[in-house]
Amino acid sequence: MQTIDTALVKRLIRSQFPQWAELPIRPVLPGGWDNRTFQLGETMSVRLPSAERYEPQVAKEQRWLPWLAPQLPLPIPVPLAKGEPDAGYPWPWSVYGWLAGEPATHAGITDMNFFASDLADFLRALQRLETCEAPPPGEHNFFRGGPLRIYDAEARQAISRLGDAIDAQAALAIWQTALHSTWRTAPVWIHGDVSAANLLLEKGRLSAVIDFGSCGAGDPACDLTIAWTLLQGDSRELFCKNLALDPDTWARARGWALWKALITLADHRHPTTLHTLPAWHVLKEVLQNAGF
CATH class of the missing domain: 3.90.1200.10 (Aminoglycoside phosphotransferase (APH), C-terminal lobe)
Structure with a gap:
């Protein structure tokens, strides 16, 4: 499993999406197994695969979730941006709109x-x-x-x-x-x-x-x-x-x-x-x- 923490997410955001670099970043707990999720500011989340076998999910979600979302009766995550490997992190990753709830x-x-x-x-x-x-x-x-x-x-x-x-x-x-x-x-x-x-x-x-x-x-x-x-x-x-x-x-x-x-x-x-x-x-x- 890749080590993924707040410091890494800050480096990735600062490098690739500097417009969001000053927003607070908080891990979403309990953490998932396939991906690690962090809240970015009040309205976004960052989702990163935790291992190579989960990498294909990024491209799939980027392609299909924007198409699925408007046709479903409940909100689902919609990607706002796609990140690339950087700062020692080896796989693509995503920024999504934040969905509130427990x-x-x-x-x-x-x-x-x-x-x-x-x-x-x-x-x-x-x-x-x-x-x-x-x-x-x-x-x-x-x-x-x-x-x-x-x-x-x-x-x-x-x-x-x-x-x-x-x-x-x-x-x-x-x-x-x-x-x-x-x-x-x-x-x-x-x-x-x-x-x-x-x-x-x-x-x-x-x-x-x-x-x-x-x-x-x-x-x-x-x-x-x-x-x-x-x-x-x-x-x-x-x-x-x-x-x-x-x-x-x-x-x-x-x-x-x-x-x-x-x-x-x-x-x-x-x-x-x-x-x-x-x-x-x-x-x-x-x-x-x-x-x-």
Whole structure:
């Protein structure tokens, strides 16, 4: 991982965008994994890839986000400028307009059903957009929107490593069901990482969707994992109903949620760490709510 700090961002801004050199720069915490984000002044943000494998996301976001933004019902990041490698930093980077809000949490959401409905509306609008020339699943987005079989060996190894700590038989059954279907219609636009951290709230309502680094065109199942990672009960059912996707797509979505929980737990099995508690919760939701 590249070391990225406030001092580096100041050097990059001063060198390439001197008109903004006197603006304060503050890291956005908690920091992301693929990219590091800093607030620039009151109205902008700076986003820098943290490793070479995330570099292709810069050009993709620069090309597609200005096109996507005016067609969606909620604000998304829009690039204002593109930075070049400089000051010891080896990759391109971006300056965006700042989107206010806090990452979604149960405590912060005033009404889970409104939240689920708003998110379903956003995803439905995204899925309806023209996909001509949109990037297909690939290394640029870690095959989000592609077939789950690319992660088959990884998922099975995780189940084996976890052993008696989980209901391996139930996990395998859900995984195998997810593998047995594919998206059989035209590719649709996907966000690629619809997690609570990328869904911003203002006054308790969904206000913006950020981090399109994994976007592309393909199977929308990967965008539905929020049904198990954040939604529950009535809000989960409403989300499912409003999206009106077929049962096979939801089975694949369940597979995506299961895969992520499994690989997280296989790397960090201790149940009391802050890093693994959410994954244990997701695994429980996936295994216990397989037929909604």
